[in-house]
Amino acid sequence: MTLDDASTSxxxxxxxxPAPFPSTTGRTKGYDKAAVDTFLEAARTxxxxxxxxxxxxxxxxxxxxxxxxxxxxxxxxxDAALSRIEDAFAGRERSRAVSSRxxxxxxxxxxxxxxxxxxxxxxxxxxxxxxxxxxxxGYRVDEVDLIxxxxxxYLESGDAVTVEQVRSIAFRMQRGGYREVQxxxxxxxxxxxxxxxx
Numbered sequence: 001m002t003l004d005d006a007s008t009s010x011x012x013x014x015x016x017x018p019a020p021f022p023s024t025t026g027r028t029k030g031y032d033k034a035a036v037d038t039f040l041e042a043a044r045t046x047x048x049x050x051x052x053x054x055x056x057x058x059x060x061x062x063x064x065x066x067x068x069x070x071x072x073x074x075x076x077x078x079d080a081a082l083s084r085i086e087d088a089f090a091g092r093e094r095s096r097a098v099s100s101r102x103x104x105x106x107x108x109x110x111x112x113x114x115x116x117x118x119x120x121x122x123x124x125x126x127x128x129x130x131x132x133x134x135x136x137x138g139y140r141v142d143e144v145d146l147i148x149x150x151x152x153x154y155l156e157s158g159d160a161v162t163v164e165q166v167r168s169i170a171f172r173m174q175r176g177g178y179r180e181v182q183x184x185x186x187x188x189x190x191x192x193x194x195x196x197x198x
Contacts, residue, residue: 019033019073020040020073020081021036021073021074021077021078021081022073022074022077023071023072023073023074024070024071024072024073024074024075025071027070028070029068029069029070029072030068030069030070030071030072030073030074030075030078031066031067031068031069031072031073031075031078032066032067032068032069032072032073033072033073035066035067036066036072036073036078039064039066040081040085042055042056043056043061043085043089046089047085047088047089047092051092051093051096056089057089057093058086058089058090058093058192058195059188059192061082061085061086061089062082062086062188062191062192063188064082066078079167083163083164083167086191086195087163087195090192090195090196091195094106094195094196097109106196110193110196110197113189113192113193113196114155114193116189117151117155117186117189117190117193118152118155118156120186121148121149121151121152121155121186122152125145126141126145128144128145128148128178129144129178129179129182129183129186130178130179130182131176131177131178131179132176132177132178132179133176134175134176135175136175136176137173137174137175137177138173138174138176138177138178138179138180139171139172139173139174139177139178139179139180139183140171140172140173140174140177140178141174141177141178143171143172144171144177144178144183147169147171151166151190155190155193161194163191163194163195166187166190166191166194167191169187171183
């Protein structure tokens with residue numbers, strides 16, 4: 001598997017190739033092109049390197065963020081490419097772990113992570129995550145609790161949820177809501193578990 005579907009705008013001969021993503025127009029902002037191109041080149045280098053020497057992994061791809069600018073790359077197109085790149089890294093990491101530690105150890109580790117997530121998601125409603133102070137904004141509690149119930153059902157009984165659905169989750173904000181960083185960390189962990197068992 002290669003990362004050719006998310007190539008940078010520099011061709012193999014050093015010349016300019018067609019841009020890998022469409023650009024935004026007018027007042028619509030997109031991802032900074034230089035930042036995206038730099039990250040994609042780093043991802044390609046890491047993916048093609050020996051896994052022990054790679055500087056990036058699936059979690060780094062999942063957490064990357066780019067500045068928003070006018071005439072940048074279209075966000076949806078870049079996000080779709082990043083999803084494919086994350087999948088490629090996760091698949092390689094899974095294969096490497098299975099070959100070095102065995103399938104049983106890999107499944108055991110994934111099961112332990114899944115149980116930790118499930119324990120968090122099945123806490124009493126409105127108490128599943130730390131809350132920010134009343135003067136600060138956090139994720140809407142009712143929306144997070146609704147998603148937590150759905151993800152708990154996925155982990156407990158295999159209810160239908162896709163990686164793309166988890167990746168696309170977005171919450172509105174409210175005063176005194178759930179702390180964003182905690183919720184985001186759990187969603188990242190859910191994606192990690194889902195990719196581990198694909």
